[in-house]
Amino acid sequence: MTNKTVFVATCDLAAQVRGRAVPASRLEQTLRTGVGWVPANLALSCFGALTPDNLFGSVGDLRLLPDPDAALDISDDGEIPGTRVYLADQTDLDGRPWAGCPRNFLTRALDDLFAATGLRVHASFEHEFMLGGQADHPPFSFQRLRAAEPFGTELVSALEAAGLEPESWLPEYGSGQFEITLRPAPGMVSADRAILMRELVRDLARRRGLPVTFVPIADPADVGNGVHVHFSLSDADGRPVMFDADAPGRLSSLAARFAGGILRHAPAVVAVTAPNPSSYLRLTPHRWSAGGAFLADRNREALLRIAPTVQIGDADPSRQLHLEYRAADATANPWLVLGVLIRAGLAGLADGEPARVWPETATEADLAAEPSLPTGLAEALDALESDEVARGWFPDELLSTFLAVRRAELAAVSGLPEIELCRKVARVY
Ligand code: GLU
Ligand code: MG
Numbered sequence: 001m002t003n004k005t006v007f008v009a010t011c012d013l014a015a016q017v018r019g020r021a022v023p024a025s026r027l028e029q030t031l032r033t034g035v036g037w038v039p040a041n042l043a044l045s046c047f048g049a050l051t052p053d054n055l056f057g058s059v060g061d062l063r064l065l066p067d068p069d070a071a072l073d074i075s076d077d078g079e080i081p082g083t084r085v086y087l088a089d090q091t092d093l094d095g096r097p098w099a100g101c102p103r104n105f106l107t108r109a110l111d112d113l114f115a116a117t118g119l120r121v122h123a124s125f126e127h128e129f130m131l132g133g134q135a136d137h138p139p140f141s142f143q144r145l146r147a148a149e150p151f152g153t154e155l156v157s158a159l160e161a162a163g164l165e166p167e168s169w170l171p172e173y174g175s176g177q178f179e180i181t182l183r184p185a186p187g188m189v190s191a192d193r194a195i196l197m198r199e200l201v202r203d204l205a206r207r208r209g210l211p212v213t214f215v216p217i218a219d220p221a222d223v224g225n226g227v228h229v230h231f232s233l234s235d236a237d238g239r240p241v242m243f244d245a246d247a248p249g250r251l252s253s254l255a256a257r258f259a260g261g262i263l264r265h266a267p268a269v270v271a272v273t274a275p276n277p278s279s280y281l282r283l284t285p286h287r288w289s290a291g292g293a294f295l296a297d298r299n300r301e302a303l304l305r306i307a308p309t310v311q312i313g314d315a316d317p318s319r320q321l322h323l324e325y326r327a328a329d330a331t332a333n334p335w336l337v338l339g340v341l342i343r344a345g346l347a348g349l350a351d352g353e354p355a356r357v358w359p360e361t362a363t364e365a366d367l368a369a370e371p372s373l374p375t376g377l378a379e380a381l382d383a384l385e386s387d388e389v390a391r392g393w394f395p396d397e398l399l400s401t402f403l404a405v406r407r408a409e410l411a412a413v414s415g416l417p418e419i420e421l422c423r424k425v426a427r428v429y
Pocket of ligand 2: 128
């Protein structure tokens with residue numbers, strides 16, 4: 001490795017990637033025993049303040065144990081040295097998983113899903129973000145794409161070189177907005193890639209002097225920056241189980257039950273996937289974010305959208321059909337996001353009530369009776385806390401710290417006008 005340093009990191013409850021660098025010469029030892037970490041760091045808010053009266057205080061020690069497969073090489077550019085970032089599990093000093101670790105939350109959700117059903121998840125996180133510092137060219141235009149060069153091509157090339165499998169890179173609708181999509185990957189890999197991809201975008205933009213932000217919404221008058229989570233289920237032999245040509249929306253009854261769990265626990269799930277006060281300025285109708293807690297065929301206002309399949313040539317729809325969860329944003333930790341979707345889906349499989357599938361022709365009037373999403377973070381966090389089933393998905397220290405951190409962030413922006421709130425959050429993300 002030509003890098004002089006290696007950065008070992010976690011992604012925390014505020015979706016911040018925090019950790020420590022070691023000299024590259026210590027890589028072997030670091031992969032074996034990790035680097036030191038402090039339990040109270042879990043209680044850091046997105047604004048950098050330690051949540052007072054957190055469970056951990058000044059005592060305790062952890063290790064950040066890197067996953068050798070969850071790495072991203074950031075190349076040097078002649079002036080700024082490169083480095084390698086490893087995502088890590090937080091463990092006790094003996095290597096046992098720490099209950100507060102968000103990555104372990106996803107590991108356990110994936111394991112429990114497989115143990116209970118023999119199913120595996122593949123997923124992909126689709127991200128929107130806004131680049132500043134350039135003229136505002138038209139939505140979706142070639143002009144906007146080219147104005148963002150060489151950043152765009154550097155991003156796509158770096159993602160390919162790092163094996164993150166970029167799928168498309170496009171100028172989006174909002175002002176200075178872009179979107180990047182990655183190929184589907186096994187559950188943990190998809191969440192790791194989401195975390196690493198955000199950091200790569202920020203790193204490349206910083207080098208080019210371009211302000212960049214994944215804020216859920218930069219201006220309440222504009223559209224938001226979504227993180228849409230595409231996911232599918234397959235059996236132990238890798239066969240897709242979500243497709244049924246004869247069912248409404250071609251969604252198998254198993255997939256409709258899985259979706260039913262997500263809809264039934266939507267307020268609690270949304271608290272985790274849209275965990276910032278600004279998230280709720282984005283999650284309002286007519287922004288194509290998510291206008292209500294319903295499942296619909298190819299409808300961009302749905303919380304759960306049945307994504308289209310391509311029938312050109314002899315492409316097999318059963319291998320393409322999947323669900324897209326639209327109410328996440330980049331203030332959420334991808335490990336927790338995928339973890340709660342799996343937990344809610346598992347609850348749906350257990351209680352057996354399939355979600356109603358709205359056809360593409362459903363009108364706004366048809367959908368009006370469907371439950372709305374929480375209208376603010378305080379309401380969402382209360383819903384999470386009072387959903388007995390959802391509470392059971394989390395180790396106590398993880399849930400109580402999550403609630404405390406997110407409530408502290410809410411208090412920190414109390415009374416701010418909406419646009420000031422968006423600006424403050426944009427500076428962090
Ligand atoms: N910007 C929309 C959001 O906040 C998504 C638009 C789209 O790509 O469908 O989720
Ligand atoms: Mg988009």
